[in-house]
Amino acid sequence: MTLPPFVISIQSQVVFGHVGNSAALFPMQAAGLEMAAIPTVIFSNTPNYPTQRGRALPPEFFSDLLQGARERGLPGRADFILTGYIGSLDVALMVADFVAEAKAVNPGLTYLCDPVMGDTGPGLYVPEAIADVMRDRLLPMANIATPNPFELSWLAKRKVATTWDLETARQVLRFAPEAQLITTGCVLEDTAPGQIETVILGHEGIISRHPTKRLPIGLPGTGDLFAGLIIAGLARGVPLPRTVEIAQNLTSRALDHANALGAGEVVLSEPEFRRALVALDSKLSSVAAGKR
Template identity: 25%
Template sequence: MPQQTAGRILSIQSHVTFGYVGGKAAVFPLQCLGYDVDVVNTVNFSNHSGYGRFGGARATAAELAKLFELMEQNGLLLCERLLTGRHMIYWWMSRYAHSIVGYVPGAEALAAVKDLASKMKQKNPELIYLLDPVLGDAGRLYVSPECIPIYREALQYSSVITPNWFEVEVLTDTRITDLASLRKALRVLHEDYHVPNVVISSIPLKAWLRAALPPAAQPTDTDSTDADFLACISSSTDAASTSTVHARCVPCLPGYFSGVGDLFSALVLGHFQPAPSVPSSASAEAGAEQETPLAHAVAHALSKTHALLTLTHEHAAGLPEADRLPTDEELDAREPERKVRRMRGRELRLIQGQDVLRGAAGTEYFRMVPWGGFWDEP
């Protein structure tokens, strides 16, 4: 018998010819999980911007809208269903059960993607729509400020979002400096923007966060500093309750890697199966404890992403010394090839790690830990 696929995903993300960021970091992992993936490239660049030298074409709003229109005309975006009964009724729904959106260049192009999300969600309310609001990182915007209100409007169509801490701050207009501000930001996303599942993909482990986290979510290495770790937080809610929050710290690997957020978001979508609850994959550790579908997906995404980063780091460490030089902006500016060699050696090892992606290789499992009492006010 032919092998059944896990479903069909529409991926709307950036594309690079060389390397693994954007869709190049997302599509192959989703295919390894059994999904058919149809790809819309929002940019077509030579390589990612970390090389210093890069270029190519950016899709315009008109080009994206025309592409979506042609897909719809050819029956590739929507599919016809026949309801039987006393009368035969034809109706149309989204052909896709899943969709993922990453980097989109410019406000007008982003608006075209948002309009498509609205149409797909209207035709199929059960669409699992993962939005990775690629705004920036470490206090710096990657996109024009005009994109911010469009992302905020697009949040209502999402099933899952995967921003980093800075993107959460931008979307909610909330500086995250303590537990109270973290609660406020999640309330804004859940209550004001009606996002049911929020993943803060990475947040620096500051002293206030370490003190607030459940003990089982904190680093076990007492000799390490907070700077050696990032925290990942997931929060799931429904109309009848406050959210259920989980968290976990993961160790940072030294050096600069690109495409990590794109890979992580794809793996979250690939493992996300809405259901009341699923048994913990770490049953020996957690006993009869149940985890939310989001926490289950995030745990697998964290574990596989960290394993692939470890594989990439080990590969980079084995390169000739000329290809693993430390970051030095002044030297990089004088000798562009210096940065190019370093970036080239740190491209994600997705093909070499495909057994990790498929779950055929053993990896350290980063179980998401329930954050009991998260919403308890002092």
């Protein structure tokens, strides 16, 4: 019997709501992937509520969890590693060491780095030292990176307004030659009105642009859900451009459903959303990518 694709997901976790691992794990599991979730922080809820409890994992505790993952042989078994929000510098450095070790013992794994560090409006919401680790250590190891325009602009120290800006940022950030830069939520100078784009910039300057309707909704967990959907599609053998379209459509569906319910973050319970994820497991990706 063939084992299902295996993913190590290292990012935030909340008791209530859907952000970080609490947003990304469900779509990957629903698509039939096996998961190992390692939290970097544990909070009571997303930050859009009047109060928030919890904290970043103490470094020694986080280190112990990583050691347990090593003892179970998870780095050598993984098909994918996903990293997202990191809440302390010590943890960021340990994550970088762990990813480097995993890629050394398992050269065939795919590492997706989602540099969760800020957005237009709130600006940078991690200490600059953590953002520096993402730029200098994590992104150069990434096979795939999924920054939003604010994150890419901050990391590359230049504006992102054209596809040429994306190419320049890729060069500045020292991505591996074969890496895929997927910039999410782009509104470039030539983006059509009422649209928002995901732009894939591959090796040798190959660009793939994927516009979709711009929704008047911005909710916590959107990027985390999108990254999880990217891995779900790739793990099920869907080509990257098609995977991006699936991720866009399903993320939009989750946002629409949250808006209809008056929720303050993404909601993962909408029936067609769940059915589309199961369809990925059945390799019926055309269902997931269909019009809403």
